[in-house]
Amino acid sequence: MKLSIVIPCYNEEKNIPLIVSRFGDIIKNEDLEVILVNNGSRDNSQKILDELLPQYRFFKTVVVEINQGYGYGILQGLKEAKGEYIGWTHADMQTDPADVLRAYDIIEKSGAPNLFIKGNRKNRSLLDAFFTAGMSVFESVYLGKPLYDINAQPTIFPRAFYNGWQNPPYDFSLDLYSYYMAHVFGLEIKRFPVLFPKRIHGHSSWNTGLASKWKFIKRTLDYSVKLKKGGIR
Numbered sequence: 001m002k003l004s005i006v007i008p009c010y011n012e013e014k015n016i017p018l019i020v021s022r023f024g025d026i027i028k029n030e031d032l033e034v035i036l037v038n039n040g041s042r043d044n045s046q047k048i049l050d051e052l053l054p055q056y057r058f059f060k061t062v063v064v065e066i067n068q069g070y071g072y073g074i075l076q077g078l079k080e081a082k083g084e085y086i087g088w089t090h091a092d093m094q095t096d097p098a099d100v101l102r103a104y105d106i107i108e109k110s111g112a113p114n115l116f117i118k119g120n121r122k123n124r125s126l127l128d129a130f131f132t133a134g135m136s137v138f139e140s141v142y143l144g145k146p147l148y149d150i151n152a153q154p155t156i157f158p159r160a161f162y163n164g165w166q167n168p169p170y171d172f173s174l175d176l177y178s179y180y181m182a183h184v185f186g187l188e189i190k191r192f193p194v195l196f197p198k199r200i201h202g203h204s205s206w207n208t209g210l211a212s213k214w215k216f217i218k219r220t221l222d223y224s225v226k227l228k229k230g231g232i233r
Contacts, residue, residue: 002031003107005100005154006077006088008070009036013043015093020052020059022097027058032104035060036091037077040067071174078162087117087156095119095153099194103156106190114161116182119152119194131213135220139176142224145183151175152194161187172216173223180227 009016016036023034036059038046046063053059062077074088085107089095103117124132136148155178164185168177182189 001033001082002029002084003100003104003156004033004035004078004081004083004086005156006035006037006074006081006086007091008039008073008077008088009041009045009049009091010039010067010070010073011041011043011045012091013041013045013048015091016045016048017052018093019091019097020056022093023059024056026098026101029104030058031083032100033058033060033082035062035077035080037062037064037073039064039070039073039076069170070172071168071177072170074174075168075170081159084159085115085156086159086162087154089154094196095194100154100156102192102194103154106192107156110188110190112188114158114187115156116161116179116187116189117154117156118149118179118189118191119154120149120191121152121196122193123195123197135217139220139224143180143228145180147176147179147183149191150179152191152196154194155179157182157187161185169223171219173220176220176223177227 007019019036036049036053038049038061049061053061060080062080064073064076067073077088078086089097089100099119106117107115132149136150139147139150151172155175157178161182165181168174
């Protein structure tokens, strides 16, 4: 298996059929697998997964009974991944599944053994772009590594890099952790542009306004302090 991509799904019953259909249309290579994680959903996500996934050979499903965070769901999926390269993307259809194939092409054409590949979001609202730019500048200066658009997807890297992780976070800080550690361990980092349209269905589980953004900032800053102290590897 060349590439495994994990998609954490929390109450995404309306988006799951779109994800499955889109991947079904574009995946033609037997070297790819898609792991959909039911991350403690309280809607009909599991029922829909059970109905749709048996139609495709390259899907797996992982069930997290109780939601313990975005990062936790991803980590449970990564445990089941078989690929030489592994990683994740989002279930909200704001990141096109075709971007995973674009990342796969980068891996194939590069031939480099230690790539860390990450999208770079375009077509975002002015407020979201401003918020991301501010966080990127702070994290880059504070942690001493070039870290921009930290939460962009997909995020893909070698299994060997993942095997060296210790105590990764269970929340949205997983994106910061993986990106920062890629710098620490000297991976070759490649970014590529991805479009970021509005959601088709549902609502963000965290981005619900300025108050939620402030909570996100505070959690990220607290975790950044831990990273800088060097006690996390």
